[in-house]
Amino acid sequence: MASSIRVRATSTGDITEVQTLIQHPMDTGLVKDSKGELIPAHFIQQLKFECNGKDVFVADWGTAVSKDPYVKFSFKGAKKGDELKISWTDNKGGSDTTTAKIA
């Protein structure tokens, strides 16, 4: 299965810019479906970025993060070719992990 995580990590000088797009419904638990039944909450709670054995960015999310979440940040201390590990876990115990090479 294709990964739910799409990442672009580009390095300029000492700074690596990371853009991530994840496929996830991010259901709030407050919206009803076409039959009038509540769609249970289903959302990513934690998203972690690791590089060279160190956490570089950790996101804690609630249901107010948009469907198919996008996030962008930058960090120092990595170079081209280093690996960035991205993983998420959701409130139903689901998870996904991927790695991306910094370009």
Add this chain to the structure above:
Amino acid sequence: MTTTPKPHWRPHPTRRLILQGATSVALLGLGNLPFAPARAAANDKYPEEAFRQKSEADAIKALYGKAAEPSDKVKLDAPEIAENGGVVPISVTTTLDKVTSISFFVAENPSALAASYRIPDGTIPAVANRLKMARTTKLTAIVEADGKLYSATKEVKVTVGGCGG
């Protein structure tokens, strides 16, 4: 001579009862137990308690355990009018030093805390993401720097809410 009147025949009460409120909506109040007070955002655990709080003030208290002061060193960028409350692009940057976390609060949402980001050493204190907004609301970004909280707020007009089905 008086005739004792016949006891009047009354219809059975249940026949008269109209089924009102048969579909009582069980609102999950999620009774927030008053334990787990202040917890530092630097903690590695998911701040479940803070995400459960309804009001912005309670969410800030549950997440950080203290209040924030407004600062012009926190730059919050959000659209003035969001056509679609389901996807509102929001970003924050700051010139503050020693930043350890950045959090977003949407005051009018069912739960105010939307997202909280931990910024380790070496990570630039700036983040861009997309949030849902139920209706026109005050948006607050809080930057935790050197143990203190700094905030920036902005009013976002929402024409179509992000909570509709």
